[in-house]
Amino acid sequence: MDIAFYITAAVTLISTVMVITRHNPVHALLYLVISLLSLAMIFFLLGAAFAALLEIIIYAGAIMVLFIFVIMLLNLGEETAAQEKKWLKASVWTGPAIMAGILLFEFYYLISSSDAVLYNEPNIGPRPVALSLFREYLIGVELAAMLLMAAVVGAAHIGRHKKVVLHRFLKEKEMS
């Protein structure tokens, strides 16, 4: 199964390079989703199925949705609205789609074949993870809460607006 690892690693590297070289943030986000999905695939190959699932749920799921919401709420103006219509061009989505296809095919092949994982580690489910998080590393979890608080307070201060800014949808409604 070494070849599966190298294919996934190549997909990860290529998509990550694409993330940092795109000019349009939404194009970069598409590649970032692929990069996170293929990282999950690597976890799966190493026999850490639970970590792979968490990677997909937390990063590719929750955080990406947040990102997309932020970009929508940033209220980028008329020219971006026109640009949105052009986003469904083939050249934009073929790259991510091909890579996602590779990952999907690989995943299907692996779960249908018998020797799916590289290492036969004991399968770690949610229970031991939760127990170690909230027993041994309880202080770590609490410290992470303080870290988030610092980030939120800091971001709220830096990003504070004094004047009222209406979203473009509301503005259009007012005008009409």
Added chain:
Amino acid sequence: MSENDFFALAPLLLLSGSAVLIMLLIVAKLSHRIIQISSLFLFFISFLSLFYIQKILPYNVGTLLVVDGFGVFIVGLVIFSGLVVNILSYIYFEEKEEGPREYYVLLFLCTLGASVLALSQHFVSLFLGLEILTVGLYALIAYLRGRNHSIEAGIKYLVLAAFSSAFLLFGMALIYLETGTMVFLQMIPESTKSLSPLFYAGLGMMLVGVGFKLAVVPFHMWTADVYQGAPAPVTAFIATASKGGVLAVLFRFFIAIDGFKFSSVMFVLACIAAASMIFGNLLALRQRNLKRILAYSSVAHMGYLLVAFVPGSLMSLQAVCFYLFAYFATTLAAFGVVILMSGKNDDAEDIDEYRALFWRHPGQACMLSFAMLSLAGIPLTAGFTGKFYILATAVQSGYWPLAVILALSSVIGLFYYLRVITAMFAGNSNSVPEVKEKHVFFFRAGMLALSVLAAMIIWLGIYPEDVISFIRLIAF
């Protein structure tokens, strides 16, 4: 978590509770004055709680943290620095255009981060503490977000700190791969002569990450710009608390893995120390901006601290503790004068603004002179005793080249410290008449804090026996 765990963690719990409490006070739309005074009170309580927990030391809290004499000493210094910065912040931020309230929440969180660093014995708590400190500092540095210098400094710190965190994390991952544990005490390498390549690589990457935070020479590029761009109280905090915490955890890590016996690692550290001392002092020579002078001088002082660190003897722990104490008092006093001198629009940075300061504000001029003399290491000040301690440590273990470089670079340093002092006493005595201070209460409180610091500098210089015996008592 048992009852004793909560007891031992009291300072950290108080600090994090204070951050939440201050946030609630902000929600209640209380005035700046009330928030400042209550946060001062909370800092004071957190500081006092350190004396309260003395009797159960040393104490392990889970696998993540250890509360021992050395850690509590560093946490004491960090909270003290937060306390002094807090006293001086009112005058500085009351005049500014930004609402100053979130500042106090972030100050508590940064203090918490540095304290966690000083107590951590596990990679998880090391990284979390470092990130709490750094994420808080991003916002604090760019706090006056309408000003170009602040934004530039904030972005610079954000990019470089994130980059160095990545190095640190990768180093930790490599060491974890090699040893299979993240607890410092369990990762003692088996062979006594040499380390495995993976361990070397991990250690090297961790040193890069830590070096950025300490701003030692190959990684010092950000220092001057960030010191200049950040608001003066924040600069004081970066110069003291953040460096103290990082140095403490570096020391704890090296003691745990007994890293002092690996000559190649120590050679690298000795080179970093020598380069920091030489370049820090040389770069400060041509500066006309007091904040930049202090930035490069802090690079040099981190070099001096590493000279005490490298021998790895019992005495080096004491020397580092003592020098940190002296350095904290001195740096806080120097930045305190800068904060009190700063006006509404600009910080008092340019050395020309200090011209004839003695005839306008004799008190402030005297305190800045004490601080400068102590930084230069003139006898009868804390800096001299500290440097003497470091030299004794280095010479005792036979590190002659480092001792010689320390002495020579201190001589270079004298030039720019004395230039600040001559500027203050130059000029004619019948210059600008005294301007009435606006916030009399807080100005007096700031002057009181500075006088205490100046008294500490002198006391440590003339009669250091008390502090030295205290440090001997707590550090093993």
